Amino acid sequence: MRMTVIGTGYVGTVHAACMADIGHEVLGVDIDADRIASLAAGRAPLHEKGLDALLARGVEAGRLRFSTSLAEAAAFANLHFVCVGTPQRPDSAAADLRYVDAVVEELGPHLRPGSLVVGKSTVPVGTAARIGRxxxxxxxxAEVAWNPEFLREGRAVDDTMHPERLVVGVGSERAEALLRAVYRPMREAGVPVYTTDTATAELVKVASNAFLATKISFVNAMAEVCDAAGADVTVLARAMGADSRIGAQFLDPGLGFGGSCFPKDIRAFAARAEELGAGEAVAFLHEVDRINTRQRRRTVDRARALLGGAFEGRRIGVLGAAFKPGSDDVRDSPALAVAAAVQAEGGAVRVHDPQALDNARAVCPDLTYALDIPKACEGADLVLHLTQWPEYRAIDPAALAGVVRTPLILDARNCLDGRAWGAAGWAFRALGRPARSTGGAS
Incomplete structure (x- = not known):
């Protein structure tokens, strides 16, 4: 099939590369000429496992090419996936739909009868109906359908090629048949397809993100209670997760969520519910957001207390800048927010990350960055573990103890082996865990 993918950010680039890899002819479109040039050369503008190889394969095979012209897109195909960003509005919690609307206004006059415009962007419920009008x-x-994505950064290629489910919001049998044809390899592999109206499809995406964000904030609220009670949130989370009704996924206590999806999506969901007169139904999402933001402040407060009440004149090594491992994305990164807050209070901060240093430097140019872990921690009075990269779990605590000034670490992600660090002479601390259970002395 021939199709276009409009918007070559995170979702669009992955979708375009994957669709080409399963045999479709794909034209990717973006207004950013430099990005288009990079993609046309087979280079991904972001770090995502397996994406570079997929892009290069598609470009070399001639199934994947790129353009800056929506007129060319309309001439190329009758099937168009819209993957542009929907950030939070600067003046409210609502989603900013200017990029979605701009695509419709520019693409619309060029569309041929029978064209299908398929939204993949995360939007407030009712957007598809408005676009259709x-x-x-x-x-x-022309017709509008909605086909939300459920990608996890760091696993996006696999999530596209082997999804857990496909959701298609359509208004006709023809639109449903076209989307089923697009995803035929996935359907033949047994992936379930949920066919519904566009409003339900839009809600499936935001409701899923809201539920996952709620799980994260719930366990982080329990970490606060554990700190107050002297209990261990990691054991609590494992015991809760063993219950099949609850499940262990997203029940990881720590610094909280960030990135380009969860924070702005739950705010936009709540804002849209208010517009619909259903604000009370999702009022709890405001507390989910507050708990998440509070984790960053709690981490800074805990770090300050470990240093005797002040960061002034102290060196702090920071492990992690990306909002999650497997990604170079620093949008609304809890790790970067904590690092910046510590430096704002007078700490001498040096940050390491395996992939995100360039993006972090662009957002927080005043921080100091290090290309390797020992350099980030050299002479440190405190080490903060803020992004759960596997490289940090593989650190030899005894070797790192030789480069710091004081072997003191705060594990804000609760995934390091506290007993191993304690045995190597470190004072090991973590959120929601008493010192006795982390291998360190009080």
Whole structure:
């Protein structure tokens, strides 16, 4: 099949590369000429496992090419996936739909009758219906469907090629048949397809993100209680997760969520519910957001207390800048927020990350960055573990003790082996865990 992917950010680049890899002819479109040039050369503009190889393969085979022209996109195909960003509005918690609307306004006049515009962007419920009404004026005979993505950064290629489910919100049997044809290899592999109206499809995405964010904030709220009670949140989480009704995934206590999805999506969901008169139904999402933001402050407060009440004149080594491992994304990164807050209070901060240093430097140019772990921790009075990269779990605590000034570490992600660090002479601390259970002395 021939198709276009409009917007070559995180979702669009992955979708375009994967669709080409399963045999479709794909034209990726973006207004960023430099990004298009990089993609046309087979180079991904972001770090994602397996994506570079997929891009290069598609470009070399001639199934994947790129353009800056929406007129060319309309001439190339009748099937268009819209993957542009929907960030939070600067003046409210609502989603900013200017990029989605811009695509509709520019693409619409070029569309041929029978064209199908498929949204993959995360949008407030009702967006597809509104776009459909606008396209009825701009391109009579064109149709709108919604096909939300459920990608995890760091696993996006696998999530696209082997999804747990496909959701298609359509208004006609023809649109459903087209989308089923797009994903035929996935369907033949047994992936379930949930066919529904566009409003339900839009809600499936935001409701899923809201539920996962709630799980994270719930266990972090329990970490606060554990700190107050002298209990161990990691054992609590494992015991809770063993219950099949609860499940262990996303029940990881720590610094909280960040990135380009969860924070802005739960705020936009709550804002849209208010507009619909259903704000009370999702009022709990405001507390989910507050708990998550509070984790960053709690981490800074805990680090300050470990240093006797002040960061001034102290060196702090920071392990992690990306919002999660497997990604170079620093958008709303808890790790970077903590590092910046510590430096703002007078700490001499030096940050390491395996992939995200360039992006971090662009966002926080005043921080100091190190290309290796020992350099980041050299002479440190405190080490903060803020992103759970496997490289940090593989650190030899005894070797790192030789480069710091004081062997003191705060594991804000609760995934390091506290007993191993304690045995190597470190004072090991973690959120929601008493010192006795982390291998360190009080």
């Amino acid at each position: 606008r396209l009825a004026d701009l391109a009579p005979g």
